[in-house]
Amino acid sequence: MIIISAKKKKDGKPSFIERAGSKIPDPVMIFIALYIIVLLITAVFGGKTFGMTSADGTGVSYEIRNMLTAENIRWIFSNAILDNWLAYAGGIVGTILIVMFGIGIAEESGLLSVLIRRAGANISDKYLPFVLILLGILSNIATDAGYIILIPLAGLLYVGIGKNPLIGMAAAFAGVSAGFSANLIPATVVDVIIGTNAEAFAQSQNIPFVSYLGKTINPMTMHYYFMVASTVMLVLIGGFVTLKFIKPKLDSRKYVIPDDINIKAFEVTGKEKKALLWAGAGFLLSLIITAALGFGPLKSYIDEAGKEVTPFLDNIILIITLIFLLPGLFYGFAAGKFKTGSDAVKAMSNQIGTMGYAIVLTFFCYNFLSLLTYTNIGNYITYIGAKGLEAIGAANMPVLLIIGFILITAFINLFVGGLSAKWMLLGPIFVPMLYRVNSSMTPDVVAAAYRIADSSTNIITPLMTYSGVVLMYMRKYKPELTMGNLLSLMVPYSAVFMVSWTILLMLFILFKIPLGF
Numbered sequence: 001m002i003i004i005s006a007k008k009k010k011d012g013k014p015s016f017i018e019r020a021g022s023k024i025p026d027p028v029m030i031f032i033a034l035y036i037i038v039l040l041i042t043a044v045f046g047g048k049t050f051g052m053t054s055a056d057g058t059g060v061s062y063e064i065r066n067m068l069t070a071e072n073i074r075w076i077f078s079n080a081i082l083d084n085w086l087a088y089a090g091g092i093v094g095t096i097l098i099v100m101f102g103i104g105i106a107e108e109s110g111l112l113s114v115l116i117r118r119a120g121a122n123i124s125d126k127y128l129p130f131v132l133i134l135l136g137i138l139s140n141i142a143t144d145a146g147y148i149i150l151i152p153l154a155g156l157l158y159v160g161i162g163k164n165p166l167i168g169m170a171a172a173f174a175g176v177s178a179g180f181s182a183n184l185i186p187a188t189v190v191d192v193i194i195g196t197n198a199e200a201f202a203q204s205q206n207i208p209f210v211s212y213l214g215k216t217i218n219p220m221t222m223h224y225y226f227m228v229a230s231t232v233m234l235v236l237i238g239g240f241v242t243l244k245f246i247k248p249k250l251d252s253r254k255y256v257i258p259d260d261i262n263i264k265a266f267e268v269t270g271k272e273k274k275a276l277l278w279a280g281a282g283f284l285l286s287l288i289i290t291a292a293l294g295f296g297p298l299k300s301y302i303d304e305a306g307k308e309v310t311p312f313l314d315n316i317i318l319i320i321t322l323i324f325l326l327p328g329l330f331y332g333f334a335a336g337k338f339k340t341g342s343d344a345v346k347a348m349s350n351q352i353g354t355m356g357y358a359i360v361l362t363f364f365c366y367n368f369l370s371l372l373t374y375t376n377i378g379n380y381i382t383y384i385g386a387k388g389l390e391a392i393g394a395a396n397m398p399v400l401l402i403i404g405f406i407l408i409t410a411f412i413n414l415f416v417g418g419l420s421a422k423w424m425l426l427g428p429i430f431v432p433m434l435y436r437v438n439s440s441m442t443p444d445v446v447a448a449a450y451r452i453a454d455s456s457t458n459i460i461t462p463l464m465t466y467s468g469v470v471l472m473y474m475r476k477y478k479p480e481l482t483m484g485n486l487l488s489l490m491v492p493y494s495a496v497f498m499v500s501w502t503i504l505l506m507l508f509i510l511f512k513i514p515l516g517f
Contacts, residue, residue, distance in 0.1 A: 020415055024415055024416060027361060027365075027416070027418060027421035027424075027425075028360055028361055028364050030421075030425070031361075031364040031365045031368045031424070032364055034368055035364070035367065035368045035371060038067075038368070038371055038372065038375060038377050039067050039068065039371075041377060042064060042065060042066050042067040042068070042375050042377065043066055043067070043068045045064045045380075046064055046065060046066025046067075046068075046069075047063065047064065047066065048063070048064045048380075049061055049062065049063045049064075050062055050379075050380060050383055052379065052382075052383055052436070053436075060206070062376045062379050062380070063376065064375060064376050064377060064380060065374065065375045065376065067371070067375055075374065076371075079370065080367055083370070084366055084367045084370035084371075085362065085363050085366045085367060088200065088362075088366040088369070088370065089196045089197055089199065089200035089366075090196065090199075090200075092192065092193075092196045092197065092200075092362075093359065093362050093366075095192055095196065095317055096189060096192055096193065096355070096358065097352060097355060098317055098318065098321055099187075099188075099189050099192060099317055099320070099321060100189070100348075100351045100352055100354075100355060101321055101325065101348050101351070101352075102320065102321035102322065102323070102324030102325040102328070103141060103189070103324055103351060104347050104348040104349075104350060104351025104352065105324065105325050105328035105329055105332065105344060105347050105348060106324045106325075106327065106328035106331075107145060107328075107347075107351065108328075108332070108337070108346075108347030108348075108350055108351065109328045109329070109331050109332030109335065109337050109338065109347065110272070110331065110332070110335055110337050111279055111327060111328050111331040111332070112139070112141075112145045112149075113145060113149050114268055114272045114275070114276060114331075114335075115276075116135055116139060116145065116146075116149050116150050116153065117149070117153060117267070117268050118268050118273075118276065119131065119135055123157075125161055125163060126243075127239075128157065128158075128161075128168065128171075129167075129168070129171040129238070129239040129242035129243060129247075130235050130236070130238075130239035132150070132154050132157075132168055132171045132172045132175060133171050133172070133174060133175035133179065133234065133235050133238040133239060133242075134175065134231070134235045135150055135172070135175065136150055136171075136172050136173070136174065136175020136176035136177075136179060137175050137176075137179040137182050137183060137184075137231050137234065137235070138183060138184065138185070139175075139176055140176065140179075140180055140183060140188065140190065141183065141185055141188050141189070141324075146172070146175070146176030146177075147176055147177075147466040147469055147470065148469075150172045150175075150176060151169050151172045151173055151176065151470055151473055152169075152473050153172075154168035154169050154171065154172035155168055155169045155473065155474075155476070155477060159257060159477075163251065164250040164251060164253060164255050164477075165255060165474075165477045166250050166253075166255065166474055166477060166478060166481075166489070167242065167246055167247050167250050167251070169470070169473060169474055170242065170246050170250075170489055170490065170493075171238065171239070171242045171246070173459055173470050173490065174238050174241075174242075174459060174490065174493040174497070175234070175235075175238060177455075177458040177459045177464065177466070178234075178238075178455055178456055178457075178458055178459045178490075178493050178494060178497050179230075179231070179234045179238070179455060179497070180419070180454070180455040180458060181194075181227065181230070181419075181451035181452070181454065181455045182227050182230040182231040182234055182455070183227055183231060184227075184228055184231050185320070186220070186221050186224045186316065186320065187220040187221060187316045187317055187319075187320045188320075190419065190451075191220050191221065191223065191224075191227075192219075192220055192317065193419065193420050193423065194223070194419075194423060194447050194450070194451060195218075195219030195220050195221075195222050195223070195447065196219045196220065197423060197424065197427055198219060198222075198427060198431055198443045198444070198446070198447040199219040199443065200369070201369075201427045201428045201431040201432065201443065202431055202432065202435075202443045204369070204372070204373040204378060204428070204432070205373075205378060205379055205382055205432040207431065207432050207435050207443065208442075209443055210442060211442060211444050211514060211515060211516075212440055212441075212442040212444060212445050212509065212515070213512060213514060215514065217444060217516060217517065218310075218313050218314070218316065218516075218517065220316055220317060221313070221316060221516050221517050222444045222447070222515060222516040222517070223444065223447070223448055223451070223515050223516045224515075224516040224517060225513065225514055225515060225516050225517070226448055226504075226505070226508055226515040226516060227516075229504060229508075230501060230504060233500060233501070233504055234497060234500075234501070237496055237497065237500050238493060238497070241492050241493055241496055245492045246489070246492065249489075255477040255478055256477060256478070256479070257477070258476055258477075271335060271336070272335060274334065275330075275331045275334035275335035276331065277334075278330040278331060278333075278334035279327040279328075279330050279331035279334070280327070281330055282326040282327040282328070282329060282330030282331065283323070283326065283327040285326055286322055286323045286325070286326040286327065287323070289322065289326075290319055290322065290323065293312065293319070294312045297311070298311040298312040298315065299311070299312065300312065313517075328347075329344060332344065332347070358420065361420065361421060361424075362420075365421075365424045369424065369428055372428060378428055378429075378432070379432075381429055381433075382429070382432045382433045382436055383436075385429065385433040386433050386436035386437050389401075389433070389437045390437060394437055394438075395437050395438050396438075398438045398440050398441060399506065401434055401437065401438060401441055402441070402445065402449050402502075402505070402506070403502065405430060405434065405446065405449050405450070405453070406449050406452055406453040406498070406502055407453070408426075408453075409422070409426060409449070409450055409453035409454060410453040410454075410456060410457045410498065412426070413453060413454055413457045413458065413461065414457055414460070414461045414463070415461075415463065416463075417461070417463050417464055417465055418465075419454050422450075422454060423450060423454075426450065427446075427447070427450070430446055430450075431443050431446050431447070434446050440509075444515050444516065445505075445509065445515070448505055448515055449502075449505065452498065452501045452502060452505065453498070455497070455501075456494050456497045456498035456501060457494055457498070459487075459490040459493060459494055460487050460490055460491055460494045461487075462483050462487065467483070467486070467487075468483075470486065471483055471486050474486065
């Protein structure tokens with residue numbers, strides 16, 4: 001039996017977090033409710049004026065607009081589809097969908113699956129936890145490859161070496177979920193969602209979108225250096241936690257190997273190995289094309305106004321999509337997954353199909369955020385919040401501001417799942433508010449703190465989308481395992497990741513290391 005620190009719940013009653021989380025409405029409904037609330041607030045406070053200090057030190061006066069006037073009702077309907085949704089933040093909806101084209105080909109072709117299986121084979125017990133956590137972090141470029149492929153594979157790998165499979169599955173779960181925001185690959189879907197929206201949140205209240213060092217940054221790569229360092233750190237620390245805490249706890253515990261478990265089920269076939277060579281050729285071709293573009297038509301230049309223009313970085317999303325697209329296509333046709341071009345188109349369509357909820361969410365969310373900006377209610381909330389923080393002396397304590405924001409986000413993450421929904425709720429308020437309190441709290445710093453908090457507590461809440469799936473996988477080897485057992489098993493990863501990740505962010509800031517570019 002697995003020994004756990006948490007007490008067993010009597011009568012199978014759900015935990016407090018599960019009960020509280022079940023009462024929280026869907027994020028779409030939350031944004032609809034907030035939209036209505038803001039409309040009513042503007043009817044009451046319409047015409048109220050207040051003043052704030054802009055980024056250059058000059059005073060700016062704002063007036064709250066009453067949205068129940070005929071003119072402003074026309075604004076709601078005239079802008080709901082194009083300006084307030086599809087064009088929000090420079091067309092972020094389309095940007096996310098484009099990223100999914102390349103990922104869709106790579107995932108649907110089977111390339112990501114075979115890469116994970118290939119990398120996980122023939123690794124010694126000593127290094128296996130580190131490899132599994134790294135693969136888990138890298139798997140986040142795809143929608144669910146880490147959960148569906150890597151976690152069960154980790155169990156099989158440990159069964160194959162005669163070790164408790166839950167050890168490997170815990171390490172893989174930590175990498176996939178607790179290391180969700182980290183990666184070695186730039187401009188992932190998470191980078192796009194966090195960065196592009198952070199830029200929009202800042203611009204909505206005239207906050208300069210620059211790094212904490214005062215440098216111009218690209219929203220999709222503003223955390224790249226920090227994410228690379230985070231990946232290395234999480235792999236090392238996660239592997240250490242596995243070997244020093246999880247492995248000793250589970251090594252001597254009993255487990256079963258069901259009859260339907262096939263240890264060879266995840267082996268890479270000869271055909272797949274040959275297809276991998278073709279994928280390598282596709283990757284090489286994509287690098288050649290990328291280099292030709294970067295040093296050719298997309299190279300940086302100085303325009304007539306003397307400003308540096310960076311077409312390559314400005315189009316990094318299309319470049320990353322190309323790098324995923326070609327290897328996926330080469331692999332898919334070589335492995336027989338794709339027979340015609342229509343199969344490849346279907347693969348992209350299938351991946352876009354998984355974004356259905358995101359499209360619904362962004363319609364209501366972006367219309368709400370646009371309403372906050374247009375009415376100046378967002379500015380007013382920032383004004384009130386900033387005044388309150390200044391009153392308690394928080395302006396001189398940027399470290400405490402960061403830690404406080406991380407703790408608030410981590411707590412909310414226990415009850416509200418989904419990185420995007422929480423960022424849409426918290427970002428529009430905290431990005432401008434914290435900057436108003438202390439100018440060192442630039443959008444890139446606040447967004448980095450958010451990524452730390454959101455990722456670290458994913459594995460200790462039963463409301464995380466895939467927690468039930470992970471529990472199902474683990475129950476194949478330990479049928480009596482409960483959700484409480486699983487969550488308590490993952491607490492060491494969550495606690496160590498959050499503390500060490502926060503310290504890493506502080507070190508970046510202390511030594512003035514750029515978070516990205």
